[in-house]
Amino acid sequence: MAKLIDISDSEQGELALEFAESIHAGFPSPAADHAGERINLAREMTPHPETTFYAHVEGDSMRDAGILDGDIVVVDRSLTPKNGDYIVAYIDGEYTLKEFRVDPDGQSAWLIPHNPDFQPIKVTAESNFVVWGVITYAVHKTRA
Amino acid sequence: MFALADCNNFFVSCERVFRPDLEGRPVVVLSGNDGCVVSRSNEAKALGIPMGAPLYQIKELVDRERVVCFSSNFSLYGDLSDRVMSILRKHTSRFEQYSIDESFLNIDHVPAEQQKSYCEQLVRYIRVGVGIPVSIGIASSKTLAKVAAKYAKKYPGYHGVCEIRTEQQRVKALSDFEIGDVWGIGRKAKAKLTAAGITTALQFADQPAAFARKLLNKPGWLTWQELRGVDAIDITQLPMKQSVTTSRTFATALSDQSLLEQQIANFCAHCARQLRTQQSVAQQVYVYAHTSAFRTDIQQHYLSELVTLPVPTSGDRELIAYALAAFRRAYRPGVLYKKAGVVLMKIIPEAAVVPDLFEATDRDKEKRLQRALDQIDDRHGRRAIIYGSQLLSDERVYKTEHKSPLYTTDLRDIITIKA
Numbered sequence: 001m002a003k004l005i006d007i008s009d010s011e012q013g014e015l016a017l018e019f020a021e022s023i024h025a026g027f028p029s030p031a032a033d034h035a036g037e038r039i040n041l042a043r044e045m046t047p048h049p050e051t052t053f054y055a056h057v058e059g060d061s062m063r064d065a066g067i068l069d070g071d072i073v074v075v076d077r078s079l080t081p082k083n084g085d086y087i088v089a090y091i092d093g094e095y096t097l098k099e100f101r102v103d104p105d106g107q108s109a110w111l112i113p114h115n116p117d118f119q120p121i122k123v124t125a126e127s128n129f130v131v132w133g134v135i136t137y138a139v140h141k142t143r144a
Numbered sequence: 145m146f147a148l149a150d151c152n153n154f155f156v157s158c159e160r161v162f163r164p165d166l167e168g169r170p171v172v173v174l175s176g177n178d179g180c181v182v183s184r185s186n187e188a189k190a191l192g193i194p195m196g197a198p199l200y201q202i203k204e205l206v207d208r209e210r211v212v213c214f215s216s217n218f219s220l221y222g223d224l225s226d227r228v229m230s231i232l233r234k235h236t237s238r239f240e241q242y243s244i245d246e247s248f249l250n251i252d253h254v255p256a257e258q259q260k261s262y263c264e265q266l267v268r269y270i271r272v273g274v275g276i277p278v279s280i281g282i283a284s285s286k287t288l289a290k291v292a293a294k295y296a297k298k299y300p301g302y303h304g305v306c307e308i309r310t311e312q313q314r315v316k317a318l319s320d321f322e323i324g325d326v327w328g329i330g331r332k333a334k335a336k337l338t339a340a341g342i343t344t345a346l347q348f349a350d351q352p353a354a355f356a357r358k359l360l361n362k363p364g365w366l367t368w369q370e371l372r373g374v375d376a377i378d379i380t381q382l383p384m385k386q387s388v389t390t391s392r393t394f395a396t397a398l399s400d401q402s403l404l405e406q407q408i409a410n411f412c413a414h415c416a417r418q419l420r421t422q423q424s425v426a427q428q429v430y431v432y433a434h435t436s437a438f439r440t441d442i443q444q445h446y447l448s449e450l451v452t453l454p455v456p457t458s459g460d461r462e463l464i465a466y467a468l469a470a471f472r473r474a475y476r477p478g479v480l481y482k483k484a485g486v487v488l489m490k491i492i493p494e495a496a497v498v499p500d501l502f503e504a505t506d507r508d509k510e511k512r513l514q515r516a517l518d519q520i521d522d523r524h525g526r527r528a529i530i531y532g533s534q535l536l537s538d539e540r541v542y543k544t545e546h547k548s549p550l551y552t553t554d555l556r557d558i559i560t561i562k563a
Contacts, residue, residue, distance in 0.1 A: 050227040051273030053552065059563040067563060072555075078273035088561050090164040095561035113563075130164050 045137050051078035053133065055088060055095070062086070062097055065114035067138045073097065075133035086135040087111075091121070092128050097135065145256070145282055145309075146375070147249040147263055148289035149232055151225075152277040152297055154245035155183035158224045159214050161275035162551045162559055170211040174199060174546070175454070182216065182454060215547040222428070222452030223552045227274045235266055242496060244427070244452060248286055260307050267304035283308040286377055287370035290327040291317055291345065314373060318346035328367040328377075333360050345371055388426075390414040391485025397436060399480050404433065405468055411486035412467045413460045419488060420518065425456035425497055427490035429463060431470045436482035447474040447481070456490075456497050459510050460517070463488070 046052040057071040065086065067073065073088075081087050087100045089111060098111035098121065111121040123129050151157060155173035160166045170187035174180065181188075181197045191209055193202055199213070206213060225244045233239040238250035254262045263280040270278050279302075281292025288308050295317060296306035308314050324334040326345050336359055342348050348356070349371035356368035369376040390411040398404050408431060419426060432448040449470035457463060467486055549557035 048273070050230050054555070054558045056558055056560045057563050058560050062563040069563070072558075073561070077275065078269065093165050095559055097561045097563040132164065 045074050046076075048076055048078050052076050052136075055097075057097060057138070061113035061115045061118040062099075063115045065099070066140075067097065067114075067135075068140055070141070072139040073135050074137040074139070076136050077133040079134040079136070081131050081134050088132040088135065089123075090130045090132050091123070095132065096121075100131070145251065145259060145284055146286050146289040147236070147251050147259075148281045148286065148293045149228075149247050149249055149266075150279050150281075150290075150293045150297065151228060151245035152279055153183055153185055154225070154276070155214075155216065155221055156185045156188075157276050158217070158221050159548055160185075161224065162548070166212055170209055171214070172206075172211055173214045173216055175216060213546050215545060216454065217548050217550070218452050218454065219450075219550050219553045220548065221454075222450070224274060224276060225452065228270055228276055228278065231270055231273070232266065241490075242492075243456070244454070248289070249280075251282070256309075260305055263305040264303055271304075278304060280305045281308070282306070283314075284373045285370040285375045287327050287367055288314065288317075288373060291321055291371075294321075294325065315346060318349055318371060319344055321345040323348055326367060326371065328363060328370075333364055336360065386491060387487050387489045388415045388418045388491070389485060389487045391432075391483060393483045394481070397439075397480035397482045398484075399478055401472075401475060401477065404475070404481060404484060405471065407484055408433075408467055408471050408486060409464045411484070412464045412488075415486055415488045416458050416460050416463050417518070419458035419491065420514070423494045424491045425458045425494050426453065426463070426488035427456045427492065428452050428488070429467050429470065430487040430489055431467050431474075431485075432487075433471070433475075433481040433484035435480055439480070439482075442480055443478070445476050445479045445481075447471070447476070449474045455507075456492060458494065459514050461510065461514075 043049075053075045055073050055075055057067055057073055058069060060069055062068075067086065075088050079085075081100045083101050085100050086097060089096050089098065089100075091111070096111065098113055101110040101112055103109070107124075109123040111123060113120065156171045159171060159173065166185075168187065169185070170191055170193075171185040172181045172188050172193060173183040175182045179198055181193060181195060181199070181202070184193055184195065188211055191205060191211070193205065193211070199206070202211075205211065221244060228245075229239075229241055229247055232247055232249055236249040236251055237253040239247060240249075241247045251259050251262060259282055263282060267278050267280060270276055279293050279297040281289040281294070281296055282305065283289040283292050292306040292308045296302045296304055299306075308317050321344060323329055323337050323343055323345055324331075326348070329337070337343075337348060340359065342351070349368060351368070353365065353368065357365040360367075366376045392407065392411070394407075398407070412429070415426075429451045430448070431451075432446070434446045435442060435444050437444075451466045451470045453462070453466060551557055551559060
């Protein structure tokens with residue numbers, strides 16, 4: 001019997017043969033011709049795999065937006081942040097997750113928390129600030 | 145036209161993706177044993193830190209200037225390289241990866257007058273999307289494309305892309321280009337050319353063909369043609385095996401670490417020998433070991449580690465060191481491994497490797513040593529001389545005091561963001 005390995009990574013697909021140690025020639029499965037590819041949620045969530053990264057969330061400032069302490073978020077760096085996007089910003093030596101807003105005059109941007117206990121952060125030209133990426137999904141585990 | 149895409153200060157740039165605070169600061173990445181500098185930020189170069197410098201020699205400078213030092217994190221560099229290369233592959237009509245941070249592209253699906261802006265767009269996308277700065281050189285030969293890429297890297301005004309399209313551009317670019325910096329001109333060739341009074345690429349290209357051929361033989365002659373704009377070097381060459389595998393199923397399952405390591409080292413040497421017979425080198429080493437699927441009564445484990453090598457190689461010593469370091473990272477004591485194996489992957493012709501990239505390792509010397517060992521093996525039958533791999537301590541194979549997290553290859557190591 002062959003050992004199962006995950007060959008979802010096509011780069012390593014060639015290795016799969018290594019483990020096909022014995023294949024028994026029995027009655028062919030009638031389902032073989034109808035085999036669809038199994039749903040791969042990770043792939044659905046990452047249309048741009050080259051520019052997608054993951055991050056842990058720590059803190060409650062985005063609680064009311066449904067992003068909770070301990071969640072994992074999917075970050076796509078290739079997206080240009082729009083008003084209302086949730087973004088990962090690097091500000092004063094720290095990564096932070098907030099909603100992104102630009103003032104109508106274009107002079108300053110805001111990082112807006114979704115929790116009344118936290119204050120919005122104003123970003124000006126003087127701030128040491130970069131948009132690191134745009135959040136596309138938050139993954140929340142529901143069972144301990 | 146060819147385009148050469150080259151990631152700037154690649155290993156340092158990889159570290160900066162997850163440490164935006166290091167932009168503008170001097171940063172270096174050290175070789176496998178934290179021994180020598182293998183990648184430098186522009187700020188580190190400006191401080192006069194030479195490539196290949198041993199850490200102990202520059203210790204004072206590092207402390208005084210607060211240079212940030214990283215141990216090599218090849219899982220990270222390999223993954224970010226794959227991301228950059230994948231983007232380049234998707235957007236070009238032909239793609240040949242040349243090393244972990246360089247690839248040759250064919251962009252003839254884009255009209256000539258738009259090729260420059262097309263490449264500028266690629267550079268921007270990779271810079272923003274992956275976080276890696278890339279320079280692209282465009283020219284009618286690979287060697288000229290490499291020259292152009294160096295200009296693109298050196299002068300920010302190019303926005304990452306430089307073209308050598310007209311004769312005027314070619315003459316101007318080569319007249320300012322030191323002969324020793326030309327792709328394919330190694331130390332020996334440089335010495336010969338300097339002795340003949342040739343110091344720039346243009347002086348060399350302006351010599352008669354017979355001069356190049358006589359002084360530097362065929363490789364030099366090919367370079368001479370390329371500098372004149374003729375596409376003469378084919379890095380793909382012959383088709384060759386894509387990977388080489390050696391694996392064994394053990395009669396009795398093994399859990400002893402040193403016994404397993406001896407096996408891994410042997411598999412590695414066996415694969416490497418095959419590589420050398422076809423004059424090729426591997427860019428990646430894949431190590432695996434697993435328990436028997438029949439033994440439902442014992443703890444199951446599937447060990448697999450993929451390592452991207454800093455410089456492609458076919459040498460036993462290096463391959464074994466990396467394979468064992470990888471194995472040690474994943475090995476679980478007490479698990480009964482029934483089968484193990486080593487796969488050398490991403491195989492390319494030896495001729496396609498850039499020489500002299502990391503001066504720290506004397507590759508010629510390594511090669512001579514390897515040849516001598518192979519000859520002894522041949523005379524006395526296989527494996528007359530072996531490396532004492534089981535005696536190497538982890539420390540000696542892989543000292544990594546300043547290693548950054550596995551940001552993209554281990555879920556436990558992804559960045560944390562404050563919300």
